[in-house]
Amino acid sequence: MKCPYCGSKESEVVETRDSEDLETIRRRRSCTKCEKRYTTYERIENVNLVVIKNDGRREQFDRDKLKKGILRSCEKTKVSIEDVERIVTEIERELRGGDSVEVESKKIGQMVSSRLKKIDKIAYIRFSSVFKRFVDIEDFEKEVRKLIN
Numbered sequence: 001m002k003c004p005y006c007g008s009k010e011s012e013v014v015e016t017r018d019s020e021d022l023e024t025i026r027r028r029r030s031c032t033k034c035e036k037r038y039t040t041y042e043r044i045e046n047v048n049l050v051v052i053k054n055d056g057r058r059e060q061f062d063r064d065k066l067k068k069g070i071l072r073s074c075e076k077t078k079v080s081i082e083d084v085e086r087i088v089t090e091i092e093r094e095l096r097g098g099d100s101v102e103v104e105s106k107k108i109g110q111m112v113s114s115r116l117k118k119i120d121k122i123a124y125i126r127f128s129s130v131f132k133r134f135v136d137i138e139d140f141e142k143e144v145r146k147l148i149n
Helices: 063-074 081-096 105-119 121-131 137-148
Strands: 011-018 024-031 037-043 050-052 058-060 102-104
Touching: 050 105, 063 081, 063 105, 063 121, 081 105, 102 105, 105 121, 121 137
Parallel strands: 050 102
Antiparallel strands: 011 024, 024 037, 050 058
16 A cells, blocks of 8 residues: 555554445554555445346446435435435345346336335335336326225
C-alpha cells in the first residue's frame, strides 16, 4: 500500500475493523517512513450482473436504478429509507449468490414485489402497476382483489 503523503510503500496496519454489512474491511495504517496515518478499505470485487430486459436487451445491473424505482413506489407511505436499502441489499446479495451472472428483469421485479407486499400494500400496488404494466383500471382492481382475499 502506497502512502498518500510521502509515497512510501512501507506501512503497518494499526487497526482493522469490519463494516456493518461485513462486506468491507477498514484498515488504519501508519507509514513507517513519515509516520502519518491513513485509512484504506478492502472489499471483494463483485462479478458484474447482467439484467435481461423484457425486449431481450441486456444491461448491467444498477443498484441505484433499483433503489430509485423502489423509492418512487414508496413515496408518501410508511416504508422507510432503511427498509428500501435493506430490500435492495437483500436482492443484490441473492442475485450475486445465484447460479448465473445473468438475471431476467422479471425475476428482480418479483423479488421486489414480494418484499413490498409484506411491508406496505400501497407501495406494492404502485410498484406492481409499473412492473406488471397495468393498462387500465381493471388491472388495478384484479390486483387489489387479490390483496383483499
